[in-house]
Amino acid sequence: MVSGIEKSAIFLMTLGENEAAEVLKYLEPKEVQKISAAMVLLKNLKREEIGEVFTEFLALASTKTTIGMDSNEYIRNMLIKALGDDKAKGLIDRIMHNSDTSGIESLKWMDPGAVAEMIGNEHPQIIATILVHLEPDQSADILKMFTERTRNDVLLRISTLDGVQPVALRELNDVLGKLMAGGGTGKKTLQGGVATAAEILNFMGGTLEAEMMENVRSYDPELAQKIEDKMFVFENVLDIDDRGIQLFLREVQSESLIIALKGASEELREKIFRNMSKRASEMMREDLEAKGPVKLSEVESNQKEILKIVRRLADEGQISLGSKGEEDAYV
Secondary structure (H helix, E strand, C coil): CCCHHHHHHHHHHHHHHHHHHHHHHCHHHHHHHHHHHHHHHCCCCCCHHHHHHHHHHHHHCHHHCCCCCCCCCCCCHHHHHHHHHHHHHHHHHHCCCCCCCCCHHHHHHHHHHHHHHHHCCCCCHHHHHCCCCHHHHHHHHHHHCHHHHHHHHHHHHHHHHCCCHHHHHHHHHHHHHHCCCCCCCCCCCCCCHHHHHHHCCCCCCCCHHHHHHHHHHCCCCCCCCHHHHCCCCHHHHHCCCCHHHHHCCCHHHHHHHHHHHHHCHHHHHHHHHHHHCHHHHHHHHHHHHHCCCHHHHHHHHHHHHHHHHHHHHCCCCCCCCCCCCCCHHHC
16 A cells, blocks of 8 residues: 555656645655655656556545645755755755745754754753754754753753743844854744653653653652653554554553543554454453543543553563654664
8 A cells, every 4th residue: 555655755756846846845844854765765656556646636635725834944865865966956946045944943954963063052041942943853863962961951941941032032043044044034932841851852762861851850850750741641652563562461451451542542542452352352342332431530540550561661671662762763
């Protein structure tokens, strides 16, 4: 079955460079990366395959009245992989002409080492303000290059960051823009706080993550608990592979799982059912349907107990948590 990313790659490769460039301008960096990588792998497409993609696109487009896209950037290095140096250079120049990409947003296209070198001597509050605008994995890579003291200071500021004056953010954008010969109005909103800190920590890897969390805990135990609660929630079980699902299901009581699934998405429920025997999944579905209303507090309590089992198995190296980054990916 052809995935959505592959369909997008087929569609854009068929459109031609100019038209594809106009589409890519409105996608998020990670989306462009995935689609461009898929373009590289396209080989010997049949007319029927292309026809099916366009037919599906026309069917979907006919149901839409607006396209709510407001992103105005794409990933240069992915276009180079997809199109080659010569073609990509001209395409990049055309797309980026008169761009209003802000100084902070421009950092997304830079190597983490270059960003760390550029902002490393800034005040930790400025570093925190910058990092919350980047992707969590990029922010994590940048943080790894700082000293332990700076890492801990910046993380604390990220986790307690809840706002910034638009004029201050514009001034920061202007400074960064001049440094990189870029500029623009930039974003006026800030996405800091506990959730952002948790997302970044998810990419730090076991040792650094533990050290930084311990520092937060010594500073504010309640704040540390809030971050930990955000780092791996019940829906993140979707990131665990089938073998891992089967392992933790062996240790979970059926009644506890039923209550926990009352507050789960349909996608997560189906993944759980797929990793049970046919008879067990049928019984679980029936029990879930027959279960009456359950208090939210009870659902959350059972979900937390299951997550304790998941975390223990992850610590023991028996399962890998999909969002934990490279160190966990190679246990």
